[in-house]
Amino acid sequence: MSLQVNHLTKIYGQQKAVDDVSFSINKGEIVGFLGPNGAGKSTTMKIATGYLPPSAGSIEVDGFDVMDQPIQVKKIIGYLPEHNPLYLDMFVHEYLHFIGRVYQIPPSQLKSRTKEIVSMCGLEPEQNKLIGSLSKGYRQRVGLAQALIHNPQVLILDEPTTGLDPNQIVEIRKLIKQISENKTVIFSTHIMQEVQALCDRVIIINNGKIVADDQFKNLVGRQANVYIISVEFKEQIAAQELSIIDGVEKVQLEGKQFRVHSTKDIRNELIRYATEKNLSLLSLKQEENSMEEIFRSLTSEATA
Secondary structure, eight states: OOEEEEEEEEEEETTTEEEEEEEEOOOTTTEEOOOOOTHHHHHHHHTTSSSSSSEEEEEEEEETTTSSSSHHHHHEEEEEEESOOOOOOOBBBHHHHHHHHHTTTOHHHHHHHHHHHHHHHHHHGGSBBBBBGGGGGHHHHHHHHHHHOOEEEEEEEEOOOOTOHHHHHHHHHHHHHHHGGGGGEEEEOSHHHHHHHHHHHHEEEEEEEEEEEEEHHHHHGGGOEEEEEEEEEESSSOOHHHHHHHHEEEEETTEEEEEEEEEEEHHHHHHHHHHHHTOOEEEEEEEEOOOHHHHHHHOOOOOO
């Protein structure tokens, strides 16, 4: 088992940022760790890397307890934080050489390892430049390189493509896929296409609790028989009124639109309801099942 999270809780004052979270990740898995802002993703990752202590519970990396054996954990874990901290006044190769020394890579191997990681991360054209002069995309590559320099078994990436343009996102995505072949990878993202492109498995957290943990194909498959109808009326009505329609399982209000979850296509029933109640129907649409819809369904507050 590469990463084992056991009943993890983190409390800030009166707020539970992480609430009794448990999951495990096996060697070789690529896991997407998803959730809305403030759900507890970054806090969980910071605890897993030893940057924050838990309020309760524990995390083990390859059998080493993060709090009791922090040095052993840091030797086998690579971490790219959301806000990629770099020494902007250092040259790329100089910085990576410095990080390699921090990880105590033997001097006889450090030069060749730095050269290898520069090539792997596509940094050869920029290796003799100051990090402060690099584009956002290349800085992210440097961040990945520092997380990989010591050849970690577990790689933790927090929003690795934040702020990148579409071309840079594709490049970083390819790089993650390439380097993850022999590693355990957990990364957080708000970009659902990354989940579809990279992940074997998805863990979704909301309000500090795990609300889904399954293979990507299973999550999508379970939604195949779930219908989500988006409907808007000119008049104001209560969500509870829609919940009594046959087949309706949940009703959510987002802005002025209701998102009605049902076990069958109820568009005709909604039209009939509007007619009977003398309501003006402004829009009615069946939404496609997608990772975005699964995410919204699991992390939105139900109103009925």
